[in-house]
Amino acid sequence: xxxDEAEILLHALIDGELDAGHAREVEAHIATCPACxxxxxxxxxxxxxxxxxxxxxxxxxxxxRRIDAALPKAPAPRVxxxxxxxxxxxxxxxxxxxxxxxxxxxxxxxRNDDTQxxxxxxxxxxxxxxxxxxxxxxxxxxxHTVKPWFNGRxxxxxxxxxLTALGxxxxxxxxxxxxxxxxxAIVYKRRAHVINLFVAQTASTERQPARMDTIQGFNxxxxxEAGLNYWAVSDLAAxxxxxxxDKFEAAMKSSTTG
Amino acid sequence: xxxxxxxxDPDKARRFRDAALPHLDDVYTLARYLLRxxxxxxxxxxxxxxxxxxxxxxxxGPAMKPWLFxxxxxxxxxxxxxxxxxxxxxIDDADDSAEQTPxxxxxxxxxxxxxxxxxxxxxxxxxxxxxxxxxxxxxxxREIHNLSYREIADxxxxxVGTVMSRLARARAMLRSAWLAEQEQPQ
Numbered sequence: 026x027x028x029d030e031a032e033i034l035l036h037a038l039i040d041g042e043l044d045a046g047h048a049r050e051v052e053a054h055i056a057t058c059p060a061c062x063x064x065x066x067x068x069x070x071x072x073x074x075x076x077x078x079x080x081x082x083x084x085x086x087x088x089x090r091r092i093d094a095a096l097p098k099a100p101a102p103r104v105x106x107x108x109x110x111x112x113x114x115x116x117x118x119x120x121x122x123x124x125x126x127x128x129x130x131x132x133x134x135x136r137n138d139d140t141q142x143x144x145x146x147x148x149x150x151x152x153x154x155x156x157x158x159x160x161x162x163x164x165x166x167x168x169h170t171v172k173p174w175f176n177g178r179x180x181x182x183x184x185x186x187x188l189t190a191l192g193x194x195x196x197x198x199x200x201x202x203x204x205x206x207x208x209x210a211i212v213y214k215r216r217a218h219v220i221n222l223f224v225a226q227t228a229s230t231e232r233q234p235a236r237m238d239t240i241q242g243f244n245x246x247x248x249x250e251a252g253l254n255y256w257a258v259s260d261l262a263a264x265x266x267x268x269x270x271d272k273f274e275a276a277m278k279s280s281t282t283g
Numbered sequence: 284x285x286x287x288x289x290x291x292d293p294d295k296a297r298r299f300r301d302a303a304l305p306h307l308d309d310v311y312t313l314a315r316y317l318l319r320x321x322x323x324x325x326x327x328x329x330x331x332x333x334x335x336x337x338x339x340x341x342x343x344g345p346a347m348k349p350w351l352f353x354x355x356x357x358x359x360x361x362x363x364x365x366x367x368x369x370x371x372x373x374i375d376d377a378d379d380s381a382e383q384t385p386x387x388x389x390x391x392x393x394x395x396x397x398x399x400x401x402x403x404x405x406x407x408x409x410x411x412x413x414x415x416x417x418x419x420x421x422x423x424x425r426e427i428h429n430l431s432y433r434e435i436a437d438x439x440x441x442x443v444g445t446v447m448s449r450l451a452r453a454r455a456m457l458r459s460a461w462l463a464e465q466e467q468p469q
Contacts, residue, residue, distance in 0.1 A: 033451050040425065040450075042432050068454055071461070072426065078404050080411065080427050084311035088325045092307070092332050097296040142431055204429065 026054040031061045039069050041146030041204060045241035048149045052156070069202075076205040143204055144247070144256065148240045150201045151221045151258045154210065160219065161197030161212050171198040175209050181253065183209035183224035186276040193220065193269055213269070220259040220269055227254045235270050237263055246270040250277070299339045302347050303332060309428060310351050316423045317359045319412050327362055331355040349434045352424065356438060410460050418453035425450055 026034075031054045037043045038051045055062045154160050163174040172185040178200050187195050192215060199210040203223065213220040233249035244266045246257045257273070259266050310331060314324035331354050335342075342350060414422060417439065424435045432450075436443045 033447055036451050036454060037432070037447060040432070067458065071454065071458055075407065075426050078407055080404055080408055081308060081312040082315045082324075084307045084328065085325065088311065088328060089307060091325075092304075092329055095329060095333060096300060096336060097293070205426070 026050055028054075028058060028061055031055065031058065032064065035061065035065045035068065038065070038149070039072050039205075041142055041149065043149070044145050045148045045152060045243070048145075049152065052153075072205055073202060077207075144238060144245055145240055146203045147221075147223055147245060147256045147258055148243050150203055150208075150210070150223070151219075151243060154199065154201070154212075154221055155219060160199065162199045164197040166195050166197075168195060171195065171211065174198055175200075179207055179209050181209065181224065181226045183211060183253070184277055184280075185211055186273055186280065188213065188269070188272055188276060191272045191276075193272065215259075215261060215265065215269070218259055218261045218265075220257055220261065220266070222273070223256040223258070225254050227252060235267070235274075237267065239263070248274070250274070295339065296336075299336050303335055303339075303351060306348050306351055307332075309348055310355055312427060313352055313423060314355055314359065316412060316419060316427075317356070317416075318362065323362060327355060327358045330358045334358065346434070348428070349430060349438050352428070352430075352438045353440075356420075406464075410457055410464075413460070414453055414456055418449050418456060421446055421449040422453035422457065 031051055034043065034047070034051045035055070038048055043051065055065055163171055165171050165174075166187070166189065168185040168187045172182065175181075175183055175198060183198075185195070185198065189195060193213045194215070196212050196214050199212060199221075201208050201210045201223065203225070206225070209224045211222040211224065213222065227249060230252045231249065232251075233247075235246050235248040238245045238247070243258055243260055244263045246266050246269070248255050248270065255270075255273075257266060257270055259269075261269070307328070311324060311328050314327045314331075315321065318324050318327060331351060334357075335351055335354050338354070411419065411422060411427075420439060421435060424430045424438060425432075430438065432443050432446045435446045439446070441449075
């Protein structure tokens with residue numbers, strides 16, 4: 026890969042628009058090219074600064090009323106749903122049309138659908154955590170150390186459950202970025218296999234049962250519970266990752282009821 | 284304002300309100316960045332919602348927000364056509380040669396230097412607003428509205444490759460403008 030190609034593609038990498046395979050190609054180039062690495066770092070910081078700033082405008086109340094008056098009256102006006110950013114939306118999303126887009130540079134597989142886009146970003150985040158020697162920001166096998174560490178770093182408090190007795194060792198937590206947003210990652214290990222459990226807030230409080238996907242050889246188990254989206258990603262076999270998810274959910278349930 | 288057929292279909296009106304009104308802030312935000320004027324943005328948003336209602340029967344998804352954005356974009360284009368006296372504001376897609384030339388232009392107003400160095404929301408909003416079209420539109424749809432490249436391509440009616448190159452240029456322009464401001468004395 027040339028620097029010219031990387032210069033365009035690193036944006037797609039930041040935006041999670043590359044599948045894991047192409048993300049790895051860009052990352053491989055960046056690993057050997059200090060100039061492109063500096064670019065990536067600068068743009069990633071800029072994107073994060075922008076994502077962390079409220080740049081939206083709020084529609085004036087007068088406009089809201091004007092539109093309300095201009096629209097035909099609904100029979101039973103409902104309470105309007107709060108307008109919030111559709112970040113890391115629920116899973117019941119759009120079509121599964123796969124979009125293949127070839128540019129002049131490299132054939133890039135763009136995932137057309139938000140769920141898939143985020144999943145591939147999750148896999149990229151997982152890969153980054155393994156490659157960069159930056160698996161954990163807080164290293165602890167104690168859930169009472171890991172959980173408070175997230176306070177003030179995220180707008181959610183990700184549940185941290187110790188599953189060591191069940192064969193999954195808690196090794197720490199990390200702040201990651203997915204979909205240009207800060208997201209909590211709780212890191213577990215089984216034997217030599219790392220499991221990243223990503224947790225993000227969702228507007229929907231509905232429970233979504235677990236689904237398994239495979240992207241670039243990595244298994245992803247995703248589910249939603251109590252206003253949080255979860256993605257567990259690992260190179261563990263699907264049945265072991267499913268076991269992890271089941272045990273995590275069971276432990277959550279017993280900790281809230283007991 | 285004609286609201287025609289929708290009047291006799293209260294269920295449609297309710298469905299439209301439920302689907303479209305939660306995006307009002309987003310649509311207004313895009314209008315503000317595209318038109319760079321609060322009053323024009325309000326008019327464009329209202330027109331957008333009335334047009335959207337009219338075409339709601341033919342709406343088949345996939346997502347409401349990009350669909351509203353595409354309608355708003357058409358409303359804004361019409362507004363720019365009306366403002367023919369100020370062609371520099373054109374929102375029309377730049378042709379290839381325009382994509383090559385540096386399109387960064389200084390912001391019109393010169394706010395206090397102190398504000399320039401702060402990375403606060405209004406300073407960034409101003410930098411973004413000063414970006415030239417079509418880079419501004421692409422940038423806002425990605426960074427502020429979190430649309431995917433595919434969705435941006437659909438809204439702006441361009442290939443995904445164009446979205447990628449515009450976004451790369453938009454970020455490069457914004458970054459140099461940002462750095463230039465930070466280096467300014469005082």
